[in-house]
Amino acid sequence: MASRNAIQAVIMAIILVVSVGYIFMYIMAPTNLFRQKWLPKIRTAANSTYFGGQGPSMLMNTFPVLFVAVLGCWYLHSRNKTSGGGDHYPKRGEVNALSGVWRRPIIIKGLGIVSGIELAFFLMFIVLLLWSYSVALHNNFDKITPKSAAKSGEKLWQARLENAALRLGIVGNTCLVFLFFPVARGSSVLPVFGLTSEASIKYHIWLGHIAMALFTAHGVCYVIFWAVTHRLSEMSEWAKTGISNVAGELALLSGLVMWATTFPRIRRKFFELFFYIHHFYILFMFFFLLHVGISYFCYVLPAFYLFLVDRYLRYLQSRQNVRLVSARILPSQTLELNFSKTRGLTYTPTSILFLNVPSISRMQWHPFTISSSSNLESEQLSVIIKGDGSWTKKLHHILSSPSAVDHPDVSVEGPYGPISTDFLRHDLLVMVSGGSGITPFFSIIRELMHASETLKHKTPSILLLSFFKNSSDLTMLNLILPNANSPTQISNLDLQIQAYVTREKQPDSPEANKNVRTIWFKPKTTDSPIAPILGQNGWLWLAAIISASFIIFLILVGIITRYYIYPIDHDTNKIFSTSSRSLLNMLVLCMSMVIVATVVFLWNKKQNAMESKQIQNFGGVASPNSYNADRELESLPQQSLVLATNVHYGVRPDLKRILFERKESSVGVLVCGPKKLRHEVANICSSGLGANLHFESISFSW
Structure with missing residues (x-):
């Protein structure tokens, strides 16, 4: 028991260190120190012919979150074994670390009932967004001079408007990074920090509102910029490389339709409309991927990938009728x-x-x-x-x-x-x-x-x-x-x-x-x-699904990039489309996840079937009618x-x-x-x- 508790403490310490480092990266991201010194070194070290430009992004943004998710699975499995597979019963009078003033309820209009610690983290997140936006604007506005703007045929305020619009989109992506964590019901990331999906839905709502407000401002500012510089034709451009404007507009449009049904009065009065329209998130994420490309999509990929794993496992469970x-x-x-x-x-x-x-x-x-x-x-x-x-x-x-x-x-x-x-x-x-x-x-x-x-x-x-x-x-x-x-x-x-x-x-x-x-x-x-989706050792199986599917994805993408995409990109007469690369990556990722998750689910379904035979006559003590x-x-x-x-x-x-x-x-x-x-x-x-x-x-x- 003591050794297991020590292992749990070590795992939790690693999780906290990696999580703090991950957040620290977002704090430093807009600074010149990160962009001019740290980021070039990371790109040089992680860039390769097997992963191209998405390699550094996966290393910095995707790997840490998936690492925490896998470690979290091990931690929760060990904790279940410590408590004998049942609930943990604390001693009478045992004080929770978050009890007292930090858990005292606070009622705030628009947020509802929140605890002191929830309010503190919410305010810190708002400060992070303001910090990221203000520092990025300050550093970039210093580089935008009347002379540099004139070279592009723009006025100073027009050049700054374009930069401000770009930064609004980048800050909105920070909200998107965390948006899918609360809705991944079976993920290990929430419970390892003592949270549940149903209690965290409010975080999803807050993040969704903030993200859509920022993305809307991002789109409106770009439309204004194109209008005043007489470049409205750019709204219909789908670039073969780089940013696709049409895909971004389609993503924003689907997001706005979805956002319109999320406000409380509409959601409660027309719940079915809200429920069906909310599936527009598929269109939003699809066009967002095509808009920014796979390299930048790696920022938001971890939470979205964990959500996809969870959603597919729920789909497999829901195919079976229960007794x-x-x-x-x-x-x-x-x-x-x-x-x-x-x-x-x-x-x-x-x-x-x-x-x-x-x-x-x-x-x-x-x-x-x-x-x-x-x-x-x-x-x-x-x-x-x-x-x-x-x-x-x-x-x-x-x-x-x-x-x-x-x-x-x-x-x-x-x-x-x-x-x-x-x-x-x-x-x-x-x-x-x-x-x-x-x-x-x-x-x-x-x-x-x-x-x-x-x-x-x-x-x-x-x-x-x-x-x-x-x-x-x-x-x-x-x-x-x-x-x-x-x-x-x-x-x-x-x-x-x-x-x-x-x-x-x-x-x-x-x-x-x-x-x-x-x-x-x-x-x-x-x-x-009714049986556990992944059996009694579900957390270990979930860790195996996340790890194995992502490793398979890395191997397949590495082979495809090195022997198919790389030769095309280095042919002077050809260039591989950014949209095609993005779709190919997501196809391989989803295929890897589906194969591994299906195999694990079917294996555990067979084990559950053996157990269900022992209780197949349960409920027969009374006549059927x-x-x-x-x-x-x-x-x-x-x-x-x-x-x-x-x-x-x-x-x-x-x-x-x-x-x-x-x-x-x-x-x-x-x-x-x-x-x-x-x-x-x-x-x-x-x-x-x-x-x-x-x-x-x-x-x-x-």
Whole structure:
């Protein structure tokens, strides 16, 4: 154990050194020291007949990030082995390095709820952009004189306008460098730094807005420059070498169409339009590649490549239909879907799963919170779905039909979630939820059941404050406990549930909204349990895919460049097109990735199939079309849960009083629900009056 911890420390130290060096390169990039002294030496050392001008760019920009990604895979694999393949349980009172004032929530208009450390890094990134732009302008404006401008047939301000436009594009590329990290759900780069994809989506949004603003300014400035210098004909030029103006305009156009649908009002009102238009990123990146060429594209290649690897693995996983064992149907248009899973699939509380039901829509994938615990329910995975939109209402209608014996085909991607959780370090957990926002807390409660009953850990007290609009939604409390096939030990938890029905003064139709029924589905031979994409050693396999595919790419590109492109470029009568070189490189890269990833996936699929045979009869304890007896809220399986539940009608609690009255040394305040509720709780915890309050927002809406 000690040696493994030492190895982890060494790997993390290397990751931090390489990451700091990578960021330092961007700080120094606009300076004359870097451009006039360091860069020529790097180009001389890395330039070769096998890679040409893209060699130095790959060495400086692509290799460090992929190196960190591979090391991160090794680190996460070692960490999983240290914790026995399960969740990491910190000791009571153990203080996180980022706790305290740096994690105190701050509400900023346009950014939402951010922590102190997030705000600090955001401001440092803005400073980096301003630094890069201002230093580059200063250094280049010194070289632009009236005499040098006159030689090009331009005025001084026109020459400076062109240079300023160019620098806007370069600074925008800095945003593009980091844009795809947050959306690579299965990448190792985020979790190695303690981040998750769903919590990092806001970074993707910030970077996207900044990048598109800079690229738009870049394009507008060039159009103005061409207009005032009477060179509008350059807008239709597609140069054989160097920058292609037409490709840049097409990239900007596709980016603007995509950007127009990302603003909150449009995205929420026309989500399907946003979803489909967002696939324009393919066009944007394609034309961006043709615009700048492969050598410069190597700046943004690492994150985009990791995203492509992740996206292709998700595609492979989504081709398999999964086994839906049963569904619990609630009268409030809420479903709990229970899937079969392999024992090797583990996940942490608050993880999410993406679902696709082809009979409703082949294109749409929707994320849902996992309500089960992989430790408590080793052969089952559950998600809870509230019928709020057209897709979820259609699914509820299909599954709640009295004739529902065979379930529709369902495909999944995931699960995705934090590498570890630190809920056990608190003395008290206050969970504040609004509506369906209660569902992430079910997985936490079930995980604490496992920690208390099986591992004999001392668990924190739990205060669950849940807000519902109508009394029919109270039936969601039935789903706190697993279904009948799973252990339901909750008596050892110190649990209090305070439920508030805000729009009713008294229960509406007391007997009508309490029935919960369970439907068991006939198993299909074509379905399989949910399994890890790359098996139990997934991080090692991911490291192998990244390493092997990139090495194959380097070998093939080296051969093609040396024996095909190089002879053409050095023929006095011929020249190899920049666009053709770029497309050829991306084709080889994607081909290498697809081949390696497919081989690894199929190998692990065979291993998963062997494990799935052991649980192929799981879910057959009930007849395929049998319905469990209706259950009422007052007769939950565990009487202790009934005694712990208080329902209040027509009132809202004084959250400030409740939180400030807690005297425990460490109180974890978790909130999930509408934006207004999250901001209210964040304001209370950020006031500084409760030093023992540790805030965490769980939000899946962006």
